[in-house]
Each structure stands twice: as C-alpha cells, then as structure tokens.
Amino acid sequence: MNLLLLESAELTDNQATLTGRRAEHLLKVLRVVPGDTVRVGVIGSRLGSGRVMSVEGGAVRLEVELERDPVCDLQVELILALPRPIMLQRILKQATVLGVRRFHLIRSRRVEKSFFHSPVLEPTKIRTLLLEGMEQAMDTWLPEVTIHHQFKPFIEDVLPSLPGQGLIAHPDAAGSFAQMPVSGRAGQRLLLAVGPEGGWSDHELERFADAGFYGFTMGNRILHVDTAVVSLLAQLQLLYDLRNR
Numbered sequence: 001m002n003l004l005l006l007e008s009a010e011l012t013d014n015q016a017t018l019t020g021r022r023a024e025h026l027l028k029v030l031r032v033v034p035g036d037t038v039r040v041g042v043i044g045s046r047l048g049s050g051r052v053m054s055v056e057g058g059a060v061r062l063e064v065e066l067e068r069d070p071v072c073d074l075q076v077e078l079i080l081a082l083p084r085p086i087m088l089q090r091i092l093k094q095a096t097v098l099g100v101r102r103f104h105l106i107r108s109r110r111v112e113k114s115f116f117h118s119p120v121l122e123p124t125k126i127r128t129l130l131l132e133g134m135e136q137a138m139d140t141w142l143p144e145v146t147i148h149h150q151f152k153p154f155i156e157d158v159l160p161s162l163p164g165q166g167l168i169a170h171p172d173a174a175g176s177f178a179q180m181p182v183s184g185r186a187g188q189r190l191l192l193a194v195g196p197e198g199g200w201s202d203h204e205l206e207r208f209a210d211a212g213f214y215g216f217t218m219g220n221r222i223l224h225v226d227t228a229v230v231s232l233l234a235q236l237q238l239l240y241d242l243r244n245r
Contacts, residue, residue, distance in 0.1 A: 001022075001025050001029075001135045001136075002039065002135060002136055002137075002138050003039050003040070003041050003047070003134065003135050003137075003138040003139070003140075004018075004022060004025075004026070004038055004039060004040045004041070004050060004135075005022075005040075005041055005042075005043055005131060005134060005135055005140070006040060006041070006042050006043070006064070007042070007043055008042050008043070008044070008045060011042070011064060014063060014064050014065070015053070015061060015062065015063050015064065016050070016061070016062050016064055017059055017060070017061045017062075018059065018060045018061075018062065019058060019059045019060075022060075023058060023059055023060045024058075026038065026052075026060050027055065027058070027060065032052045032055070032060065033052065033055065034052050034053060034054055034055060035051070035052060036051070036052045037049045037050065037051050037052070038050050038052070038062070039138065040062065040064050040066075041070070041134075041138070041139070041140040042064075042066060042140060043131075043134075043140055043142050044140060044141070044142060045066065045140055046066035046067070046068060046069055046070075046140065047066065047067065047068050047069070047070055047138070047140060048064060048065045048066035048067040048068070049064075049065055049067070050062035050063065050064045050065075051063045051065075070139050070140050070141055072099055072101070072139070072141065073186045073187065073240070073244070074099065074188060074190065074236070074237060074240045075101050075164070075187065075188065075189040075190065076099060076100050076101060076189075076190045076191075076192055076233065076236065077100070077101060077102040077103075077104065077162065077164065077189070077190070077191050077192070078095055078100045078102070078103050078104070078192050078194065078229070078233075079104045079106060079159075079191060079192065079193040079194070080103060080104065080105055080106065080193075080194050080225075080229070081106055081107075081108040081110070081111050081194065081195045081196040081200070081225075082105045082106065082107065082108075082111050082115045082116065082147075082196075083111075083115070083196060083197070083225045083226070084115065084197075085115065085118040085119075085120040087224070087225055087226045088105075088115075088118070088120050088121075089120055089129060090226045091225070091226050091229050092126065092129040092130060092133070092145070093129045093130070093132050093133040093136075094133065094226070094229070094230050095133070095229055095230070095233060096129070096130050096132075096133025096134060096137065096139075096143055097133045097136050097137040098137075098230065098233040098234060098237070099137070099139070099233070099237070100143055100233065101141060101143055101144075102143055102144045102145075102146070103143055103144070103145040103146065104146050104148060104154070104158070105121075105145065105146070105147045105148065106148040106151060106154050107148060107149055107150055107151050107154075108151055108195060108196055108200060108201070108204055109151070109201045109203075109204065110195075110196040110197070110198035110199070110201070111196050116147070116149060121147060126145050127142075130142055130143055130145070151204065151207075155207045155208070155211065159191075159211055160211070162191055163189055164188075164189030164190055164191045165181050165182075165188070165189070165190050165191065165214070166190075166191045166193065166208065166211060166212055166213030166214065167180065167181075167190060167191065167192050167193065167213060167214050167216065167236075168192075168193040168195075168200070168205070168208045168209075168213040168214070168215050168216070169192070169193070169194050169195070169215075169216060169217070169218065169228065169232060170195065170199060170200055170205060170215055170216075170217065171199065171217055171218075171220070171222060172217065173205075173215035173216050173217045174215065174217075175214055175215050175216035175217070176216060176217065177216055177217075177218060177235060177239070179216070180214065180216060180236075180239055181214055182236065182239045182240050182243060183243060184239075184240055184241075184242070184243025184244035184245075185244075186244070188240070190236065191213070192232060192233070192236070193208055193213060194225060194228060194229055194232065195225075196225065197224070197225060218231065218232070
C-alpha cells in the first residue's frame with residue numbers, strides 16, 4: 001500500500017478516522033505514531049498527506065491535506081476479450097497500476113460463455129482489485145469497467161462512440177510497434193484491443209480494421225494474455241515518453 005486511499009465521505013473538517021485493513025496496515029506495517037505523516041489520496045480527487053493525530057483502540061485518526069492532482073498524460077482504454085478469471089484478476093490490478101483509465105471486457109468468438117459468470121466480475125470484487133492497483137501506483141483515478149456480452153453490439157454501437165486512436169495486437173498483423181501511431185502529445189487517447197488466448201478471428205480483425213484500428217505484432221513469440229497486456233502497456237508508455245521529448 002504505497003498510497004492510503006480515502007472516500008470523500010470519510011473526510012470531515014479535513015479529518016478521517018480509519019479502522020479495519022487500512023488502520024491495520026498503518027499500525028502493523030508502517031508502525032505509525034502520532035505526528036507521523038503518510039501519503040494520502042481521495043478516490044476521484046486529489047493527492048496529499050495525512051498527519052497521524054491519534055492512535056486508539058485499533059483506530060487511526062488523520063488530519064488530511066490535499067495538495068495536487070494526479071497526473072496521467074497518456075489516456076489508455078483497454079478493450080479486452082474476456083480472459084480466464086484467474087488471468088482477469090491479474091490484469092485488472094496490473095493494468096490499473098500501469099494507468100489504464102477504462103476497461104471494456106468483451107465477448108469474442110474464442111471466449112467461453114462461462115467466463116461471464118465468474119465471481120471475479122462481481123462489482124465489489126472488481127472494485128477491490130482496482131483499488132489495490134491504485135494503492136500500488138499512487139493514483140486516485142478509479143477506472144470504469146464495462147462488460148459487453150456480445151461482440152456485434154460492442155463493435156457497431158459502442159466502439160464508434162469511443163474517442164481515440166485504435167490499436168489492435170495480433171501475431172499476424174502487418175504493422176510493427178516502432179510504427180505505432182502514438183504521437184507523444186499530452187492527452188492523447190488510445191484504445192488498445194487485446195484478444196483471447198486463441199487470438200482474434202479473421203472476422204473480428206476485419207471489423208476492428210474497418211473501425212480504423214492499427215494492427216501490430218510484438219514479434220514471433222505468443223504470450224499469455226496477462227503477460228501481453230502488461231508488456232504492451234509498458235511499451236506504449238515508453239514509446240509515448242520517447243516521442244514526448
């Protein structure tokens with residue numbers, strides 16, 4: 001927990017009293033005492049610090065000062081063919097750490113219907129995974145997660161409403177990472193589409209291409225979906241940073 005996250009409703013006169021998991025982390029891991037300061041952020045709002053006012057009965061009272069807004073120059077939305085639940089858990093957390101602002105979990109031909117009935121898709125479980133990623137990355141942006149049970153309505157009705165440059169990863173694509181249309185301009189929005197373990201079908205690739213998505217390959221090696229997502233997001237950030245110089 002690199003950042004202590006608070007709900008805005010927990011603040012009263014710039015003070016918050018914490019119990020449970022967060023208080024336990026402060027007391028047992030950070031071993032705070034009155035007068036210590038910790039990094040604090042309010043979900044959906046600003047970052048700052050919290051000064052420990054008192055420790056009593058397993059509760060920690062903080063005086064909070066919010067000083068700055070979170071910074072995220074590259075705005076990435078991840079369009080993800082719904083993977084196996086164990087992979088989805090890793091992806092939701094790690095992609096949040098790497099700055100994804102919104103998730104679209106979609107059906108593709110090679111996605112099993114049973115995946116959509118996983119307990120991982122329960123709103124409380126999703127929120128827990130996202131918060132863990134935010135705590136790790138020291139970010140207060142809570143990503144939105146939207147679930148799309150059918151490919152056709154997503155590609156025809158939802159995708160046209162999403163602003164940004166589309167990118168789609170596929171081993172047989174003609175484009176390369178070096179030619180990626182990433183401008184390095186602050187605020188650029190990217191839509192990154194990553195397929196299932198078996199890859200996108202030809203029909204799905206055609207539909208994304210019709211929507212203006214740039215198809216690219218990462219090379220000859222076939223990666224697991226969770227590995228591919230982390231690798232792609234990290235390389236996109238590097239490419240953005242290089243072109244932003």
